[in-house]
Ligand SMILES: Nc1ncnc2c1ncn2[C@@H]1O[C@H](COP(=O)(O)OP(=O)(O)O)[C@@H](O)[C@H]1O
Ligand SMILES: O=C(O)C1=C[C@@H](OP(=O)(O)O)[C@@H](O)[C@H](O)C1
């Protein structure tokens with residue numbers, strides 16, 4: 001019997017994986033933007049391993065993020081976060097979802113700029129609030145008016161997140177759609193005139 005072999009077109013995930021090469025893909029953005037959820041799904045599409053820096057910090061410290069903040073304060077948490085991210089970036093490629101404050105820290109942001117391509121999941125206050133107010137594991141939001149705290153953080157941090165290599169709007173839309181947009185952004189960014197073109 002004659003068998004005809006049809007060439008199989010690469011999937012979007014395969015094309016994005018090839019475009020990424022040896023770089024890590026690093027998700028940044030505010031609490032509730034979807035870094036952890038979208039990062040995990042993106043990694044699966046890319047066939048890369050996934051690490052959430054908060055999970056990794058909790059694993060190495062054997063404490064929850066809330067416990068770390070309560071016992072040692074935010075400054076110590078940031079130092080630990082910087083160390084963990086530095087190590088993760090050295091051993092990629094992988095998809096890394098950071099906690100919301102990581103990219104704001106100058107040292108951590110410079111590490112990410114050297115060892116990865118960054119993607120800001122940007123979201124409106126209403127979207128963020130809708131998502132974060134269902135859970136209470138975020139120590140920075142344990143304030144009298146957490147919605148106002150979130151808004152203040154947006155004002156402080158959005159100019160810094162804007163330094164990321166790519167930006168995708170995280171919104172009230174299926175996660176699969178956001179993942180598809182992320183993969184398309186990686187292909188476009190890595191393909192044309194990115195600072196990583198020669199890597
Ligand atoms: N596109 C989306 N549609 C609906 N829910 C989402 C979407 N993206 C994220 N979420 C949900 O919002 C919540 C916060 O997402 P998470 O990934 O923990 O955010 P982050 O890590 O940026 O703080 C989670 O319950 C997650 O499943
Ligand atoms: O914005 C921040 O400074 C923080 C965000 C959290 O991660 P998510 O952005 O994944 O919620 C976590 O790292 C910690 O509570 C501090």
Ligand SMILES: [Mg+2]
Pocket residue numbers: 035036052054097098099
């Ligand atoms: Mg997260």
